[in-house]
Amino acid sequence: MTGTTAAVLPAVDFDLPADEAAELAEGLDHIGDEHPDTVLLVARALGAEPDARSVDILGVGPDGLRLAVGTTDGSQRPVQIPFRTPVRTSLEIYGALMGLVAAARGVVGTGEPLTSIEAEFLEDQTMTTVAATVSACRLLAPNLLEITLAGLAPLPLRGGDEYVVLMPDPPAEVLRPGFSVQDLAGIPLEAAPRAAYTMRARRPASGEGDVWLVLHGDEGAVSSRLAAAGPGTPIAVWGTRRSYDPPAGVRTHLLVCDETALGAVAAVLDGLAPDARAVVVAETADAGGRPDLPVRPGVEVRWVDRSGAAPGTTPALLDGVRAALAESPLLADRDGVFVFGAGEAARMRELRTSLRQETGLARDRVRLTGYWNAAR
Ligand SMILES: Cc1cc2nc3c(=O)[nH]c(=O)nc-3n(C[C@H](O)[C@H](O)[C@H](O)COP(=O)(O)OP(=O)(O)OC[C@H]3O[C@@H](n4cnc5c(N)ncnc54)[C@H](O)[C@@H]3O)c2cc1C
The missing domain is CATH 3.40.50.80 (Nucleotide-binding domain of ferredoxin-NADP reductase (FNR) module)
Incomplete structure (x- = not known):
C-alpha cells in the first residue's frame, strides 16, 4: 500500500505501510522545522542553487528528495536531489538523507560552518555513558511512577524538557570508558532495551534527578524494567538533549x-x-x-x-x-x-x-x- 500523508506534511511516495509512511513524513517535517540550515546546505551544494535563501521539503520518493527552494528574487523553484543508490525502507531513506548531508559537506568543504545536524552528530560522540543508580521511587498516580536517579552529575544541565536515554541493567560493554550514544547503534534493542525519558527535575548539588515514568503494563521492555527497579538498580544514561526552544516574541x-x-x-x-x-x-x-x-x-x-x-x-x-x-x-x-x-x-x-x-x-x-x- 502506498503511504499517504496529510497535505501539510511532506509527501512520502514509497510503498510503505501507512503508519510507517506517516512517521517518515513526520520525521521529514521535523528535519524541515528543526534543521532548516542543513536542508539549505543540501539545496545549495547539491541542487545547483548556491543563492538559495530558504527551503521547504516537499517530499521524498525513489528518485530522491524534493525541495522548494526560495531564491533571492523571492520566487520558489522545485529542486530534485537524487539519492546515490536506490532506497526502499525508512532506515535506508534516513541513511540516504545523511548521505546527502555528507555529500553536500564534501562540495562546500570545511570553510562553511557546521549545520545543526552535523553539530548534533559530533555532539553525540561526546555523549558517553553515565552510570547512574535508582535511589528512590514514589507512586504519583496509579500509572505514574517518579523514579529518582543518583549519579547524574556528569550529565550536561540544559533545563526545560531535557531528556535522556535510559537503559536499565546495562551490559558491561556499554559501561566501558568512551562508549557513546552513537555506539548504541551496534547493540540490538532486544539485547539491551533502552528508551528516551524526560528529566522532570534535576538537583545538581546532589547529582540527583527525577523521571516521571508511565506504567503501561508488562509489554514495554524498558518501562517494566524501570518499574521493577529498586534502590541501587544500575541504569545507564546518555544525554542530554532538549527540544523546547520557543522563538522570540512568544508571550x-x-x-x-x-x-x-x-x-x-x-x-x-x-x-x-x-x-x-x-x-x-x-x-x-x-x-x-x-x-x-x-x-x-x-x-x-x-x-x-x-x-x-x-x-x-x-x-x-x-x-x-x-x-x-x-x-x-x-x-x-x-x-x-x-x-x-x-x-x-x-x-x-x-x-x-x-x-x-x-x-x-x-x-x-x-x-x-x-x-x-x-x-x-
Ligand atoms: C524525547 C522523549 C521523551 C520521553 N519522555 C518520557 C517520560 O518522561 N516518561 C514516559 O513515561 N515516557 C517518555 N517517553 C516515551 C517512552 O520513551 C516510550 O513510552 C517508550 O516506548 C517506552 O519504552 P518501552 O520499552 O517501555 O515500550 P515499547 O517496547 O516501546 O512499547 C511496547 C508497547 O507498549 C506501548 N507503549 C509504549 N509507551 C506507551 C505509553 N506511554 N502508554 C501506553 N502504551 C505504551 C507500545 O505501543 C507497544 O505496544 C519519551 C519519549 C521521547 C521520544
Whole structure:
C-alpha cells in the first residue's frame, strides 16, 4: 500500500505501510522545522542553487528528495536531489538523507560552518555513558511512577524538557570508558532495551534527578524494567538533549501532553519567566491520574480524561486544545502563542495538522513531538 500523508506534511511516495509512511513524513517535517540550515546546505551544494535563501521539503520518493527552494528574487523553484543508490525502507531513506548531508559537506568543504545536524552528530560522540543508580521511587498516580536517579552529575544541565536515554541493567560493554550514544547503534534493542525519558527535575548539588515514568503494563521492555527497579538498580544514561526552544516574541505557552510528557510540561513550567503566561492541556486516564503541576497565577491547567479508553486512542487532547483556544482569555492574543508538547505519535500528528489548518499559527510556533507509538 502506498503511504499517504496529510497535505501539510511532506509527501512520502514509497510503498510503505501507512503508519510507517506517516512517521517518515513526520520525521521529514521535523528535519524541515528543526534543521532548516542543513536542508539549505543540501539545496545549495547539491541542487545547483548556491543563492538559495530558504527551503521547504516537499517530499521524498525513489528518485530522491524534493525541495522548494526560495531564491533571492523571492520566487520558489522545485529542486530534485537524487539519492546515490536506490532506497526502499525508512532506515535506508534516513541513511540516504545523511548521505546527502555528507555529500553536500564534501562540495562546500570545511570553510562553511557546521549545520545543526552535523553539530548534533559530533555532539553525540561526546555523549558517553553515565552510570547512574535508582535511589528512590514514589507512586504519583496509579500509572505514574517518579523514579529518582543518583549519579547524574556528569550529565550536561540544559533545563526545560531535557531528556535522556535510559537503559536499565546495562551490559558491561556499554559501561566501558568512551562508549557513546552513537555506539548504541551496534547493540540490538532486544539485547539491551533502552528508551528516551524526560528529566522532570534535576538537583545538581546532589547529582540527583527525577523521571516521571508511565506504567503501561508488562509489554514495554524498558518501562517494566524501570518499574521493577529498586534502590541501587544500575541504569545507564546518555544525554542530554532538549527540544523546547520557543522563538522570540512568544508571550503565551500552550503546553499539551498525555502522561508521557507530564514531566516535560512540568519542567517547562518550572523554567518559565515569572510573568510568562501558560495554558496546559493534559490528558490522563481519569481524575485519579493527575499529579501536582507547578501552577501559579497566569498558568491555567485544563485536564482532559480518556474516560476509560486506552491511551492514544481518543481525540481527547485535540478536543481539549480546541476548547482552550476558543475559551481561554490567555490564548486570545494568538500572535504571541507557542504550542509545545508531546504524546502518542498519531495523536500529535492529528493535533499538529489541525493547529496549522485552523489557527494559522506559523510553523515555528508549533512543536509537537510523538513520544510513543500505539501502532507498535
Ligand atoms: C524525547 C522523549 C521523551 C520521553 N519522555 C518520557 C517520560 O518522561 N516518561 C514516559 O513515561 N515516557 C517518555 N517517553 C516515551 C517512552 O520513551 C516510550 O513510552 C517508550 O516506548 C517506552 O519504552 P518501552 O520499552 O517501555 O515500550 P515499547 O517496547 O516501546 O512499547 C511496547 C508497547 O507498549 C506501548 N507503549 C509504549 N509507551 C506507551 C505509553 N506511554 N502508554 C501506553 N502504551 C505504551 C507500545 O505501543 C507497544 O505496544 C519519551 C519519549 C521521547 C521520544
